[in-house]
Amino acid sequence: MSVNTLDYLLLILLGGMAAFLALAARLRVPPILAYLFAGLALGPGGLGLVQDDEALRKLAEIGVVLLMFMIGLEFSLPRLLAARRAVFLGGGLQVVLTGLAAGLIARISGVPPAGAAAIAGMVAMSSTALVLKQLADQGELASHHARFAIGILLFQDLATVPFLAFIGAAAAGPAGEGGDVLAILGEVALSLAFVGVLGYVLRPPIRHLLIAVARLRSRELFLVTALLLAVGAASLAHLAGLSPAIGAFLAGMVAGESDVKGEIEEDIRPFRDLFLGIFFVTVGMQVDVGALLTSPLLTIGLLLALVLLKAAIVLIVGAAVGAARDVTLRTALILAHGGEFSLLIGTQATAAGILPADIAPPLLLALTLSLVLAPSLILLSRSLVQRIYRGSKHSALARTLADLDRQSDLDEHVVIAGAGRVGRVVGAVLKRLEIPCLLLEADVDRFREARRLGLNVIYGDARRARVLDAAGIARARLLVITFDDPQGVQRIIHHARRRQPAIEIYVSLTMEEYLPAIRALKPTAVYPEAEAAGLALADAVLAALGRSARETTRHLQEILAALGHAPDPQDEADTRVASSH
Structure with a gap:
């Protein structure tokens, strides 16, 4: 039975999400995996109870907007400067080197330039949410490797913005068929400059607005104002020809400099979690499990290449920044997987027609499988690295x-x-x-x-x-x-x-x-x-x-x-x- 009306759609979605979240809680795995498996089970490749229709995509877009708004809240300048070596040097090298390597491999394989750029962004990202939860469960958040990994993850989250801007510009131009990528990059640079100027201009009125609303002591009004700020900025960015996610990120950065940042985070988090869960359900619906049967060697090869490439790049980055060898190896294994932003970039690039139809399904499946395997890899990395570097003078x-x-x-x-x-x-x-x-x-x-x-x-x-x-x-x-x-x-x-x-x-x-x-x-x-x-x-x-x-x-x-x-x-x-x- 296919369900497309909004009321039944929400009933099936929430019921499926609740069931898989309960299972995930019992198995102590991250919620993102529950959402992905819910999408696999409910979507066309599973029971077929939910179809990928316009209403579902709109709900998923709200999740992306709120996610980018919350990410923007976290990117205060003092926080970035406090971890500048790990963030800008370590994270910058990791994203650039991984993106260049993945993009070059994609071009050699015949992928058009815009598609190769999208693949570069997909491969460069790891899952911030998954890494933080797994390290917290292992009691390692204060460790050397955790700080190094988190610094790189912060830069990855920040780097998502230009990748999304690129996809939005490429979707509107000829680059989907392999057109002028340099012209697209020029448009992206102009768009980001416009966003920066707009953010500077809007910063004072937005901060004054949030303070004025907070003084009225109405929690409901404060919540609605924060949601309006996120959705309104996304809508303005869309009208300006930019990705809505970039507008939401900008609004989050501006709001993050206000004195009410903590209150905004607490109020919006439940809405973000709900709608972001719906987004990952839609991602799960688009993952073609059949690719594992029709193209098993390609899918498994992509998975192994993803893990090995990302680990190798982090080993190079660790050596470049002077990190201890055991810390570098732990960090390499911790980040050797795809992330939520990999899936976000991948689904948007697929929808824009930038990714070739023959590579998108196995690549999305490989990224999803890497997420499934990541908690076990992070856990095993501890004993593996301790065994390798026991007594080493380089640890x-x-x-x-x-x-x-x-x-x-x-x-x-x-x-x-x-x-x-x-x-x-x-x-x-x-x-x-x-x-x-x-x-x-x-x-x-x-x-x-x-x-x-x-x-x-x-x-x-x-x-x-x-x-x-x-x-x-x-x-x-x-x-x-x-x-x-x-x-x-x-x-x-x-x-x-x-x-x-x-x-x-x-x-x-x-x-x-x-x-x-x-x-x-x-x-x-x-x-x-x-x-x-x-x-x-x-x-x-x-x-x-x-x-x-x-x-x-x-x-x-x-x-x-x-x-x-x-x-x-x-x-x-x-x-x-x-x-x-």
Whole structure:
């Protein structure tokens, strides 16, 4: 039965999406795969319950518009500058080299210039959503390879804009048949320049509008205004002959510089997720699984070529930017797949007639298969790289251990795992009191800030047992953990206790929902950061009201004990610890 009326269309779509999302949640796989398989099952190649009609395409376009709007929100200039080496150098090299290689192979294979350019964009992209979720599940978001991969992914997301502009310009010109690509590129450059000028002109009124609406304190009005901004900018771009996605991206960048950026993200996210899910369902409907039967060698060959080419390019990029070899190999395997923007570029290029009909189905299928295999490849990369680089002098771990070897004379010192704001404050206090301490930090920006403050900090991941051992955890007097990663906190506590069962451990935690799990490991004390800030503020307020320091300390000790973050203040030793707060 074919369903095309809007009410039944939505019923079948939402029902299928819900069923596959439930299955994905059980299997712990990214939602994007659920949407793709829902499209395969519901579309013409499956049960045939949904056809690729105009109403469905319009719903999918809303998802693309909201996605690009949200991507624009993330691209603030300060964020890009903070990770400029990984983003602009690493990401720029990866996109350019991968695109050139893929485009050259496509041209040699007889693909017209515009089609080769579209293939270059498709192959250059990886899945930001999938990588972030998988690394978060593995507790590796703060690792060296995660930061390198995320920097490259940020540039890939940014590079989507000119590729979409190219497809829009090529669809309106002769390049679909292999026409003048240079003329098309000129149109793209003019379009992007026009967008930049328009963004500069519209930035003040849009920011003032958002602030004015926020002051009215109407959540409904704020939501509608944000949606109007995204859809309106997309419509204006379309009227100007540009891709609607570019207009939405521009509006997101402008809105991202306002003080209400966080509120916009929270309000729009559910709508983006719903309509973007519909977009990926339509992509799944267009994936021709039959290509695996009719052209199995071509499809599998494209899949292998995609994985090997992307991995090889990242290995070259890693060597060029001076990344450790194990970090480079992990990053190469993490990014060796297609992404959501690969499918977006591919479907738009197919609809515009830019991609040849004989190459589009197997290429889209190969990209989809690479997405299906990506979580397993990312997971396996950890043990594979550890096996290859165990004991190698070229690994990031080897560099950290060499730095720590120069700290081997430390004894009865304090080890601080994490050099974020809390870790730096604790380290600065200990330094002023001339108490020996050593900070371990795996985030390069936090590491540099701690070093700028003159703290004794080593660039290394405290969640790794060998790093903790080299930091002298068996000789340490205290361990302070200021990690945002609950699983990492648990690993650090377990290893520290194995090396020194009686060591005192103090934990600062931002995510209070993990308090019971951390307390079950019996650290000396756990301090949620929000409550610690509240206690410090209460201390200042009581001092301003003229209460004595002794009375204030007694009250704060009792409150800490009542909250369960410190032992009973009647115990003399524990009172000493609590009073320091």
